[in-house]
Each structure stands twice: as C-alpha cells, then as structure tokens.
Amino acid sequence: MRNRSRAPLGFLILAGAILVSAPILLAAQQGRDTGASRPRPLPYETRDKTLGVVTCASSLCHGSMVEWKDAHILQNEYITWSRVDKHARATLVLLNAQSRKIAKNLGLSDPAEKSKICLDCHAHNPGSASMGTRAKLSDGVTCEACHGPAERWVASHAVPGATHAQNIAHGLYPTDQPIPRARLCMSCHFGNADRFVTHRLMGAGHPRLSFKLETFSQIGPSHFRVDADYEARKGKWNGAKVWAIGQALAVAETMKVLTDPNRGRDGLFPEFVLFDCYACHHPMSEKKWTSSGSFGGRSAPGLARLNDSNMLMLRAIMHVVDPPVAEEISARVVAVHRAIAGEGALATSAQALGAVAEQAAETIASHRFDDSALRGVALALVDEGLAGHYKDYAAAEQSVMAVGSVLNYMRSQGLLANVRSVNQGLARLRDPLSNDENYQPAEFQKRLQEFRTILEGLPASPQVSHD
Ligand code: HEC
Ligand code: HEC
Ligand code: HEC
Ligand code: HEC
Structure with a gap:
C-alpha cells in the first residue's frame, strides 16, 4: 500500500x-x-527565532566527531543527524524527479522545494519572520524542528548545572x-x-x-x-x-x-x-x-x-x-x-x-x-x-x-x-x-x-x- x-x-x-x-x-x-x-505549541508554532543548524554544529557543542566520554549527552548529534538521519535530507527529496512530478501534477506555481505545502513537513518552516539570518529551509528537518527554536534557550542550556526543566521553561520542546x-x-x-x-x-x-x-x-x-x-x-x-x-x-x-x-x-x-x-x-x-x-x-x-x-x-x-x-x-x-x-x-x-x-x-x-x-x-x-x-x-x-x-x-x-x-x-x-x-x-x-x-x-x- x-x-x-x-x-x-x-x-x-x-x-x-x-x-x-x-x-x-x-x-x-x-x-x-x-x-x-x-x-x-509545536516547534513551528512558537514565535521564538530559529537560529539554524550551524548554531548547534560546533565541534564543542553537538558537532564532535566522536562521542564524549564524560558528558551526559553524546555531543556528536549533529554528525549522526547530518550523515545518517533521513530528516537531514528531507528537503533534498523535494528536488528529485518524484517531487517534480508531484508538484507538476498538483499544478503548484512554485517548484516543490519552494512550496509551503511541501516545506511544512520536509523542512522546519515556522514562517520567514521567525527564521534567523543563519537558518536555512534547505537544512531539512533540523534540530530546531524537533527541539524547538533556540533563541531563548541556546545560551542558557549549555551553562553548567542547567536543568532540563529550566531549558523547557526557556522554550526547549519537551x-x-x-x-x-x-x-x-x-x-x-x-x-x-x-x-x-x-x-x-x-x-x-x-x-x-x-x-x-x-x-x-x-x-x-x-x-x-x-x-x-x-x-x-x-x-x-x-x-x-x-x-x-x-x-x-x-x-x-x-x-x-x-x-x-x-x-x-x-x-x-x-x-x-x-x-x-x-x-x-x-x-x-x-x-x-x-x-x-x-x-x-x-x-x-x-x-x-x-x-x-x-x-x-x-x-x-x-x-x-x-x-x-x-x-x-x-x-x-x-x-x-x-x-x-x-x-x-x-x-x-x-x-x-x-x-x-x-x-x-x-x-x-x-x-x-x-x-x-x-x-x-x-x-x-x-x-x-x-x-x-x-x-x-x-x-x-x-x-x-x-x-x-x-x-x-x-x-x-x-x-x-x-x-x-x-x-x-x-x-x-x-x-x-x-x-x-x-x-x-x-x-x-x-x-x-x-x-x-x-x-x-x-x-x-x-x-x-x-x-
Ligand atoms: C471514495 C473513493 C476513494 C477512496 C476511499 C480512495 N480513493 Fe484514491 N482515487 C479515487 C478517485 C476517484 C481517483 C481518481 C481516479 C482516476 O484518476 O482515474 C483516485 C486516484 C488515486 C490515485 C492516483 C491514481 C492514478 O492512477 O493516478 C492514488 C495513488 C490513490 N487514489 C490512492 C488512494 C489511497 C492510498 C487511498 C486510501 C488512503 C485512496 N486512494 C482512497 C477514489 C478513492
Ligand atoms: C503532512 C506532511 C507532509 C506533506 C504535506 C508532504 N510530505 Fe512528503 N513525506 C512526508 C513524510 C513523513 C514522508 C516519509 C514517508 C515515510 O517514510 O513513511 C514523505 C515522503 C515523501 C517522498 C518520498 C521520499 C523518499 O525518501 O522516498 C517524496 C518524493 C515527497 N514526500 C515529496 C513531497 C512533496 C513534493 C510535497 C509537497 C507537494 C510533500 N512531500 C508534502 C510528509 C509530508
Ligand atoms: C517537520 C516534520 C517532521 C517531524 C517533526 C518529524 N519527522 Fe520524521 N520524517 C519527516 C520526513 C519529511 C521524512 C522523510 C524524509 C525522506 O524520505 O528523505 C521523515 C523520516 C523519518 C524516518 C525515516 C523513515 C524511513 O522510511 O526510513 C523516521 C524513522 C522518522 N522520520 C521518525 C520520526 C519521529 C520518531 C519523529 C518525532 C520524534 C519525527 N520523525 C518527527 C518529517 C518529520
Ligand atoms: C525528528 C526529531 C529530532 C531531530 C531532527 C533532532 N532530535 Fe534530538 N532528540 C529527539 C528526541 C525524540 C530525543 C529524545 C527525547 C529527549 O531526550 O528529549 C532527542 C534527544 C536529544 C538530545 C538529548 C540526549 C540526552 O541524553 O539527554 C540532544 C542533546 C539532542 N537530541 C540534540 C539534537 C541535535 C543537536 C540535533 C540536530 C543536529 C537533533 N537533536 C535533532 C528528536 C530529534
């Protein structure tokens, strides 16, 4: 089916x-x-600014090539996501022949990768007013698509001793x-x-x-x-x-x-x-x-x-x-x-x-x-x-x-x-x-x-x- x-x-x-x-x-x-x-509210529904996946990707944050030994989290989340997680390629899918056909059959005025109807699920698409300057739709279903726009929590969540509850109060999605x-x-x-x-x-x-x-x-x-x-x-x-x-x-x-x-x-x-x-x-x-x-x-x-x-x-x-x-x-x-x-x-x-x-x-x-x-x-x-x-x-x-x-x-x-x-x-x-x-x-x-x-x-x- x-x-x-x-x-x-x-x-x-x-x-x-x-x-x-x-x-x-x-x-x-x-x-x-x-x-x-x-x-x-779901991540795309909040009015907080989306900062973009580059913000998470530093090697000292979530872009480490190897797992950290003494941290609570793995710290190579970005590497895992960008290399093997289909969510990272969700927008790329919109460029393929199948998507072109879907867009044509629907009679969309823009190509699939520019159409809201597709981007709403194949990217993190909270609307242009909420997209920070470094955030790109072509990044796919990004960290912020699931964890929520990072504007209010990005600085505080990395401070030693920050609790999960505090992060959530600052807009991290639970x-x-x-x-x-x-x-x-x-x-x-x-x-x-x-x-x-x-x-x-x-x-x-x-x-x-x-x-x-x-x-x-x-x-x-x-x-x-x-x-x-x-x-x-x-x-x-x-x-x-x-x-x-x-x-x-x-x-x-x-x-x-x-x-x-x-x-x-x-x-x-x-x-x-x-x-x-x-x-x-x-x-x-x-x-x-x-x-x-x-x-x-x-x-x-x-x-x-x-x-x-x-x-x-x-x-x-x-x-x-x-x-x-x-x-x-x-x-x-x-x-x-x-x-x-x-x-x-x-x-x-x-x-x-x-x-x-x-x-x-x-x-x-x-x-x-x-x-x-x-x-x-x-x-x-x-x-x-x-x-x-x-x-x-x-x-x-x-x-x-x-x-x-x-x-x-x-x-x-x-x-x-x-x-x-x-x-x-x-x-x-x-x-x-x-x-x-x-x-x-x-x-x-x-x-x-x-x-x-x-x-x-x-x-x-x-x-x-x-x-
Ligand atoms: C109430 C009737 C009805 C139901 C229920 C229905 N369809 Fe259809 N479907 C149609 C009609 C009518 C067409 C258009 C037929 C045509 O173009 O020859 C169609 C066309 C399609 C096409 C395009 C076919 C083509 O040859 O281009 C697909 C794919 C499809 N349906 C899938 C589904 C799926 C999957 C479901 C269940 C989730 C479903 N349909 C439930 C009536 C129905
Ligand atoms: C409600 C959310 C939603 C919308 C709207 C949506 N998609 Fe999808 N699409 C998905 C999901 C989820 C999958 C993955 C399906 C799975 O693996 O179960 C998918 C799969 C696909 C695939 C197959 C990808 C593959 O890896 O084989 C293509 C192509 C596609 N979508 C194109 C489009 C296009 C073009 C549009 C706009 C016209 C669109 N989608 C709109 C959610 C959506
Ligand atoms: C913003 C929309 C969006 C959200 C939120 C989302 N996904 Fe996805 N997901 C997609 C799309 C689109 C694809 C298909 C990408 C492709 O085919 O390349 C996908 C692909 C997947 C796949 C791979 C499916 C396959 O066929 O290999 C899994 C597993 C998955 N999602 C699980 C989840 C889970 C679990 C959650 C919630 C924690 C979630 N997704 C949240 C849009 C989303
Ligand atoms: C499709 C949704 C989705 C995407 C995309 C996603 N995550 Fe997650 N992430 C989850 C879920 C679900 C969990 C497990 C639940 C939890 O601990 O909050 C999780 C957990 C985490 C954790 C906590 C692990 C722990 O041990 O507490 C971190 C850190 C994390 N993700 C970072 C990222 C980063 C960085 C990205 C982007 C590179 C990303 N995530 C992309 C859904 C997602």
Whole structure:
C-alpha cells in the first residue's frame, strides 16, 4: 500500500463517495467541533527565532566527531543527524524527479522545494519572520524542528548545572514527554490541522504515510542513548507508549478532519484519504461487501467505509489499559460508521469518539505500558477476530498488519522468545488473505485460533520492562 502511487489502480466505484458526502455536508453546516484545551505549541508554532543548524554544529557543542566520554549527552548529534538521519535530507527529496512530478501534477506555481505545502513537513518552516539570518529551509528537518527554536534557550542550556526543566521553561520542546513527542512526530508523519497528506497529494504521486510502531519508537539512527544516566535525568524511555498514544491522537485527529468543513472536503467530495482505500480501489468484478464491519456493527452496501484501522488498534490497546473504555470506543465507532451511512448526526458522534480518544491518550500516558501490555495488545487483536469482528477482508487484513507490527516491534526489542514459531504463525495467518476474492472468514478464524495458541505459549520475556 505504501507505494500504491506507483502501481496501476483498479477500477473505481464512485457511488459510495457521492453518497457519503451528504452527512459531511451536513456536518459542515453544523459547524466545527470544539477541540480540547490547547496543548503546548509545536516547534513551528512558537514565535521564538530559529537560529539554524550551524548554531548547534560546533565541534564543542553537538558537532564532535566522536562521542564524549564524560558528558551526559553524546555531543556528536549533529554528525549522526547530518550523515545518517533521513530528516537531514528531507528537503533534498523535494528536488528529485518524484517531487517534480508531484508538484507538476498538483499544478503548484512554485517548484516543490519552494512550496509551503511541501516545506511544512520536509523542512522546519515556522514562517520567514521567525527564521534567523543563519537558518536555512534547505537544512531539512533540523534540530530546531524537533527541539524547538533556540533563541531563548541556546545560551542558557549549555551553562553548567542547567536543568532540563529550566531549558523547557526557556522554550526547549519537551521531546522526552510521551504526549508532546507523539504530537510532534505525528505533525509530519500523520498530519494535523496545518498539514496533511490528502488524497489529492497521493493522487499526484505522494507515498502514503505509514504509521508503523518502529517509526514512533525511536528515531533510528539514534543521536541519543537511553542509559542509566539518561533515565536518571529524564525518566524511562518508552517508544511503544508513544506509538500507543499516537494511535489515540490519530483517531481524534481523524474525527476532526472528518467534521471540519475546511479540511474534510476536497471540492464537492469528502476527503477520501479518511476512507478505506479498497472501498473504491478495486475491480467491479470483486463483490467485497459483507454486512458486518470490523467493529461488529452493520455496514451498508455501496458506501465508502471509513478507514478504522487506527480505531481497531486503539481499541486493542484500551482492552489492555482500561477495558470499559475499549467497549465505549466500539460503541462510538459503530455510531460514526452509522452516521456516515446516514443514520444519526455525524458531528455529534465524531465529536464523542474524538473526546474518548483524547482522554485515552492521557490514560495511556499514565499507564505502565510494558512488554506484557504489548503482548496483550496482540492478543486483543486476535480475540477481536475470534469474536467474529473481521468478517470483511479489509478488517482481517488490517488486523494482521497490526498484529505483525506489534510483534515485529517486540522482536526488534528482543522481547520475543520464539521468533520462528511467531513468524510461521503470522505466515499462516496471512495465507487466507492472499486472494481477497476468495476470502473465507471461517478459515481465517481457524488460523486465528492457532495463532492464539502460539502467542499464549510464548514464555514471559527475559527482558526488563520499560515504563
Ligand atoms: C503532512 C506532511 C507532509 C506533506 C504535506 C508532504 N510530505 Fe512528503 N513525506 C512526508 C513524510 C513523513 C514522508 C516519509 C514517508 C515515510 O517514510 O513513511 C514523505 C515522503 C515523501 C517522498 C518520498 C521520499 C523518499 O525518501 O522516498 C517524496 C518524493 C515527497 N514526500 C515529496 C513531497 C512533496 C513534493 C510535497 C509537497 C507537494 C510533500 N512531500 C508534502 C510528509 C509530508
Ligand atoms: C525528528 C526529531 C529530532 C531531530 C531532527 C533532532 N532530535 Fe534530538 N532528540 C529527539 C528526541 C525524540 C530525543 C529524545 C527525547 C529527549 O531526550 O528529549 C532527542 C534527544 C536529544 C538530545 C538529548 C540526549 C540526552 O541524553 O539527554 C540532544 C542533546 C539532542 N537530541 C540534540 C539534537 C541535535 C543537536 C540535533 C540536530 C543536529 C537533533 N537533536 C535533532 C528528536 C530529534
Ligand atoms: C517537520 C516534520 C517532521 C517531524 C517533526 C518529524 N519527522 Fe520524521 N520524517 C519527516 C520526513 C519529511 C521524512 C522523510 C524524509 C525522506 O524520505 O528523505 C521523515 C523520516 C523519518 C524516518 C525515516 C523513515 C524511513 O522510511 O526510513 C523516521 C524513522 C522518522 N522520520 C521518525 C520520526 C519521529 C520518531 C519523529 C518525532 C520524534 C519525527 N520523525 C518527527 C518529517 C518529520
Ligand atoms: C471514495 C473513493 C476513494 C477512496 C476511499 C480512495 N480513493 Fe484514491 N482515487 C479515487 C478517485 C476517484 C481517483 C481518481 C481516479 C482516476 O484518476 O482515474 C483516485 C486516484 C488515486 C490515485 C492516483 C491514481 C492514478 O492512477 O493516478 C492514488 C495513488 C490513490 N487514489 C490512492 C488512494 C489511497 C492510498 C487511498 C486510501 C488512503 C485512496 N486512494 C482512497 C477514489 C478513492
């Protein structure tokens, strides 16, 4: 799916798209939902001056060729970033043939590397008034894109004895805290009120953004080391928690886009990117529709189905973190699906789901989210299937991708004792999904049952849990 734009697409069924736009028009008339209280401004939102990456790069600061032995931090962060971190090359990407094609297809008046729509995610772009004289857009996603414009903290943060809390009070962005970090990564890797990879952008050739656990768990090749010293200064590192929070925020954001008259529509149509791609992108000969959706609610034939994969993940996470909330999410998602099909007010149900999701992010942030929680999420996803919630192909496919993503992360962290049996089990799970036209829910359920046995049989992981 990631490189969908390069593959020819199937025949499209458009009736669903037209029907689904009605409730969205209605939502537009009812006005936008009221969001939760304003979170801390993201780096591009503050009015502090951005000084530019040259300010950080001195060999006595973050540009040392080798790691410092007696410092809290590595001091070669700039070298790591500039040599191996894709963020340093994010603006360079805008000069390549693919970007030229995207810009041309969109009919942009400027080339991609000069267009705000691209620079907002492929650079640190707080607006020219906030850019210091040495800051350059072509530097890519710079230190200040994540750590915040340095005007007020650059001098004080290097003074011996400066604390992290003081730095944050001076405008350093709290990348160490799970909710702010999830919001930061998602501002470019999922999209937010100011920037979004819309269906139009994908139609023009932009890759679909992937939302993998690995992406959110670390910023590989890491320019920081989480060791005892790090944890003493900043607390435990937990990438999986950031990812879980990201799922909750993605659901909340999707609900906002769905009901925002300015963002949720593209001309006459709703923003297609919120809907299941395969609802439209499949041959007419495939009769894919089944009467029950992934949340056990009824689905309506001939309608584009909202892409509920993040909701599926969030529900599995909440099964582990706070089971009654998982039930509530189910009911809310079913209500949103119904409203899209024309039964009930979309603005109301979307706002309700968004509010539960925002609250869930807070709950996850204060939950001890360890590797047994991850295993619980995988099990919860399997159990949804055993309860008969994956009757349609798309839901089954999504669940397998989700389980795969959780287990793959656990493997990368050394938390899976028997990688081989898990891989074999995953392969057997994928097998009935190889041909969507012949999808047999009963066969899939049988394999889910087998897979559950494998998961249950795994010994408790040897590693210490990380909060
Ligand atoms: C909402 C943020 C966002 C916007 C807006 C955006 N991009 Fe991207 N783009 C990304 C992210 C994130 C990736 C990396 C995807 C991944 O690896 O998961 C990416 C990847 C790409 C790639 C593929 C890069 C590679 O290494 O293969 C190209 C080309 C690209 N973008 C061009 C553009 C152009 C041109 C525009 C403006 C028309 C644009 N992008 C707008 C976030 C965005
Ligand atoms: C894509 C976002 C991103 C970019 C770009 C980025 N960082 Fe970071 N950085 C992080 C995150 C996340 C952490 C870990 C959380 C924390 O400790 O605040 C971190 C941690 C750090 C730390 C603290 C390490 C510790 O042990 O306390 C330093 C120092 C640092 N980064 C410097 C830099 C410098 C210098 C650059 C540019 C050359 C840079 N970062 C670019 C996200 C980023
Ligand atoms: C200002 C926008 C922006 C922010 C903030 C941001 N990223 Fe990125 N990130 C990008 C873009 C654009 C790319 C793609 C660059 C390319 O393809 O060359 C990227 C690439 C990546 C990649 C490499 C993906 C691959 O396919 O190899 C990872 C991993 C990643 N980001 C993680 C993170 C994490 C974790 C955070 C939050 C701490 C974060 N990013 C914050 C814009 C951003
Ligand atoms: C409601 C229906 C609908 C949904 C849902 C939908 N699309 Fe589309 N898509 C369209 C239409 C209509 C076109 C334009 C068709 C054409 O140009 O032939 C299109 C075109 C595209 C194109 C350009 C194809 C080309 O040949 O140039 C890409 C890529 C694409 N969609 C990807 C996606 C992805 C990825 C998703 C899911 C995130 C998605 N679409 C969801 C209706 C939809």
